[in-house]
Amino acid sequence: MSEVLNTPFTHKHIALGAKMAPFAGYNMPISYTGINDEHAAVRNSAGVFDVSHMGEFILRGEHALDLIQRVTSNDAAVLEDGKAQYSCLPNASGGIVDDLLVYCVEKNKVYMLVVNASNIEKDWNWITQHNTKGVEMHNISAKTALLAVQGPNATKIVQTMTQMDVLNMPYYSFAKGTLLDIDNVLISATGYTGAGGVEIYIEDIDDNANKIWDALFAAGAAYDLKPIGLGARDTLRLEMGFCLYGNDIDDTTSPLEAGLGWITKFNKDFTNAAALKAQKETGVAKKLVGFEMVDRGIPRHYYLIKDAAGNEIGSVTSGTQAPSLGKAIGLGYVANAHAKAGTEIFIDIRNTLVKAMVVKFPFK
Numbered sequence: 186m187s188e189v190l191n192t193p194f195t196h197k198h199i200a201l202g203a204k205m206a207p208f209a210g211y212n213m214p215i216s217y218t219g220i221n222d223e224h225a226a227v228r229n230s231a232g233v234f235d236v237s238h239m240g241e242f243i244l245r246g247e248h249a250l251d252l253i254q255r256v257t258s259n260d261a262a263v264l265e266d267g268k269a270q271y272s273c274l275p276n277a278s279g280g281i282v283d284d285l286l287v288y289c290v291e292k293n294k295v296y297m298l299v300v301n302a303s304n305i306e307k308d309w310n311w312i313t314q315h316n317t318k319g320v321e322m323h324n325i326s327a328k329t330a331l332l333a334v335q336g337p338n339a340t341k342i343v344q345t346m347t348q349m350d351v352l353n354m355p356y357y358s359f360a361k362g363t364l365l366d367i368d369n370v371l372i373s374a375t376g377y378t379g380a381g382g383v384e385i386y387i388e389d390i391d392d393n394a395n396k397i398w399d400a401l402f403a404a405g406a407a408y409d410l411k412p413i414g415l416g417a418r419d420t421l422r423l424e425m426g427f428c429l430y431g432n433d434i435d436d437t438t439s440p441l442e443a444g445l446g447w448i449t450k451f452n453k454d455f456t457n458a459a460a461l462k463a464q465k466e467t468g469v470a471k472k473l474v475g476f477e478m479v480d481r482g483i484p485r486h487y488y489l490i491k492d493a494a495g496n497e498i499g500s501v502t503s504g505t506q507a508p509s510l511g512k513a514i515g516l517g518y519v520a521n522a523h524a525k526a527g528t529e530i531f532i533d534i535r536n537t538l539v540k541a542m543v544v545k546f547p548f549k
Contacts, residue, residue: 189207189210189211189212190210190211190212190238191211191212192211192212192213192235192237192238192330193237193330193390193391193394193395194235194237194330194332194394194395194398195212197235197395197398197412198213198214198217198235198412201217201412202217203215203216203217203412203414204216204217204414208238208302208415209238209301209302209303210238210302210303211237211238211302213235213238213414213415214235214412214414214415215414215415215416216414216416216417217411217412217413217414218411220414220416220417220420220508221508222411223411223412223413223414223416223417224417224420224421224508224509225508225509226336226409226411226413227335227336227378227380227413227417227421228336228380228421228508228509229336229337230336230337230338230408230409230410230411231334231335231336231337231338231339231342231382231405231408231409231410231411232334232335232336232410232411232412232413232417233332233333233334233335233398233401233402233405233410233411233412233413234332234333234334234335234413234414234415234418235331235332235412236331236332236333236384237329237330237331237332237390237394238302239299239300239301239302239326239331240299240300240301240302240304240305240308240309240324240326241297241298241299241300241324241325241326241329241331241386242297242298242300242308242309242312242322242323242324242325242326243290243295243296243297243321243322243323243325244295244296244297244298244312244320244321244322245294245295245296245320245321245322245323246294246319246320246321247293247294248318248319248320249293249294249295249296249320249321250262250292250293250296251318251320252312252315252316252318252320253287253296253298254453254454254455255315255454255455255456256274256311256312256315256455256456257272257273257274257285257287257455258272258273258274258275258440258445258448258449258450258455258461259271259272259273259287259448259449259450260450260452260453261287261289261296262453264287264289264292265289265292266289266290266291266292267289267358267359267360268288268289268357268358268359269286269287269288269289269357269358269359269373269375270286270287270357270448271284271285271286271357271375271448272284272285272286272287272448273285273434273440273445273448273449274308274311274312274456275440275449275455275456275457275458275461276311276436276456276457277456277457278436278457279437279439279457279460279461279464280435280436280437280438280439281430281434281435281436281438281439281440281443282304282307282308282311282436283300283301283304283307283308283430284301284428284430284434284445285298285299285300285301285308286298286299286375288359288371288373290361297371298312301430301431303430303431304430305324305326309322309324315456325388328388328389328390329386329387329388329390330386330387330390330393330394330397331384331385331386331387332384332385332387332397332398332401333376333377333378333382333383333384333385334382334383334384334385334401334410335376335377335378335380335381335382335413335421336378336380336381336382337380337381338405338408338410339380339381339382339383340352340354340381340382340383341408342401342404342405342408342410343364343372343383343385343401343404345404346364346365346397346400346401346404347362347363347364347365347370347372348362348363349362349363349364349372351372351383354372354373354374354383355374356374356375357374357375358373358374359371359372359373359374359375360372364385364397365396365397365400367387367389367393367396367397369388370385370386370387370388370393370397371385371386372384372385372386373386377418377421377422377427378418378421378422378425379421379422379424379425379427379547380421385397417508419503419505420505420507420508423503423504423505423507423514423515423516423548424507424509424510424514424547424548425546425547425548426475426516426546426547426548428443428445428473428516429503432486432502432503432516433473433502433503433516434473438473438518439461439464439469440461441461441464441465441469442469442470442471442472442473442518443473444472444473446465449461449465451465468521469521470520470521471499471518471519471520471521471524472518472519472521472524473502473516473517473518474516474517474518474519474523474524474543475514475515475516475543475544475545475546475548476514476515476516476517476530476532476541476542476543476544477512477513477514477515477541477542477544477548478512478513478514478515478532478539478540478541479529479540479541479542480539480540480541481539482513482532482534482537482539483504483505483506483513483534484501484504484513484514484515484517484532484534484541485501485504485534486501486502486503486504487500487501488500488501488504488532488533488534489501489532489533490517490518490519490523490530490531490532490533491530491531491532491533491538492523492530492531493529493531493538495531495538498519498520498523498530499517499518499519499520499523499530500517500518501515501516501517501532502515502516502517502518503515503516503517504516504517507548510548510549514548515532515541519543523543524543525543526543526544526545527542527543527544528542528543529541529542530542530543
């Protein structure tokens with residue numbers, strides 16, 4: 186059994202009394218004061234997530250963009266310096282190796298890819314396998330700390346610590362500069378909560394990570410800034426209908442089935458593009474949908490979805506009692522005929538069919 190890793194902030198979480206658990210190979214905080222309380226803090230003011238377990242790769246050289254174009258589904262050629270995009274790594278059999286962010290540091294020359302913690306080695310090997318033109322690749326995951334400061338007051342807090350224009354940073358853009366007196370800090374606006382905010386990528390973590398953590402909470406005291414665990418991160422992203430790799434998308438789910446046609450661009454050649462284009466033309470047999478419970482019950486991962494007659498039509502991939510909405514919601518794949526908003530479906534909860542309804546994202 187492999188050793189569970191710590192982030193640069195693990196001792197902070199433990200000192201704050203966080204409930205800790207292994208996640209993607211790391212010892213991570215699940216909650217501090219409770220998921221509902223932390224969820225509300227992010228929606229109403231601001232919270233800090235330690236997401237240092239995420240992976241970061243630097244791709245550098247004259248063929249860097251070409252490599253990214255071949256392994257990702259979105260069109261990275263449209264990115265200018267300081268812009269980022271959401272994308273995925275299609276596999277050769279119709280599924281998804283991972284979903285990721287592509288950051289354009291220097292157009293046509295230098296890019297950063299941000300990948301899911303559980304897939305760092307898998308993604309690295311997949312991209313390396315396609316690197317036939319000698320693109321310089323660096324896995325900087327272990328020496329990069331990452332904090333996500335999320336919520337309506339997040340940018341106000343971070344702005345007090347830097348001359349970079351954090352308050353006016355457009356969604357899916359980023360800048361590199363000085364934070365406190367620390368150089369080469371990358372701040373981006375690509376959050377996973379739907380509450381606004383920024384992410385802070387920190388190099389030289391032994392010297393800088395805890396300095397930034399302490400300064401953030403000092404600056405955020407006026408806004409009651411709170412540390413937030415992975416539990417609230419999941420409820421926040423689920424209310425927005427954002428996919429979680431390993432739950433809602435994986436090696437067996439097509440990006441088109443997952444509603445990610447908007448990041449699947451057929452104006453270029455990429456892994457399995459021909460098969461995915463054919464799938465788009467013929468239509469998918471199942472779709473990822475959002476649903477809310479009509480009758481009382483909490484949908485859970487792997488629960489079966491059925492029609493009124495009890496026929497199996499799909500399965501739940503994520504579900505929770507949504508703290509901001511006061512109702513139970515979920516994501517799941519259903520047969521295409523049942524995917525339209527307003528369709529009545531039933532979740533099989535301990536052999537009882539519990540009524541739900543397909544709704545559009547984000548949940549309201």
